[in-house]
Amino acid sequence: SAVISQKPSRDICQRGTSLTIQCQVDSQVTMMFWYRQQPGQSLTLIATANQGSEATYESGFVIDKFPISRPNLTFSTLTVSNMSPEDSSIYLCSGGQLNTEAFFGQGTRLTVV
């Protein structure tokens, strides 16, 4: 299994600012993903982080709002841009190999005020 570390674990941000969340995996993984989980709800996929190329975004999520980087097989970042209170949520990074289970970080709890 892979161990996934995210930072920060939580943050309180002012509206209009941006926050970059980092995700580090302790081993090389083929797949890395970013999810959003609003309070009391399930996980919604934001995008697939592709190594060395642009991320693949799900419907309702765009690169200008959620730019993603993945410079190598063990690291990815998600930026939440021009934040509003509606962006308050838990952001989760996951990683794994193709056709196997995905492992998750502990999440970043974001509050926008």
Place this chain on the structure above:
Amino acid sequence: GESVGLHLPTLSVQEGDNSIINCAYSNSASDYFIWYKQESGKGPQFIIDIRSNMDKRQGQRVTVLLNKTVKHLSLQIAATQPGDSAVYFCAGPNYGGSQGNLIFGKGTKLSVKP
């Protein structure tokens, strides 16, 4: 597209009893399912998975059953303990195949009464 959903949002059981959490899916081409446990303030933790060529898979105190005819799977927890209290999610492949990204059910909150 795939959708994965749960029948009950909450489940309360007595310590020592067995728990059964159900999940339905819509895409018959889905070939891989996972159960995750999420404790408060933590990320989802892998519990057990099952592939579509199997009807049943057992782990330590947990069993997953897959009924492809009715597109239903369940997670059974034997001798439920207070540490099992969490939200449980079923998840399946997002595009009907094992492409790596997952779609999650709504979750069932399991509460274990001492």
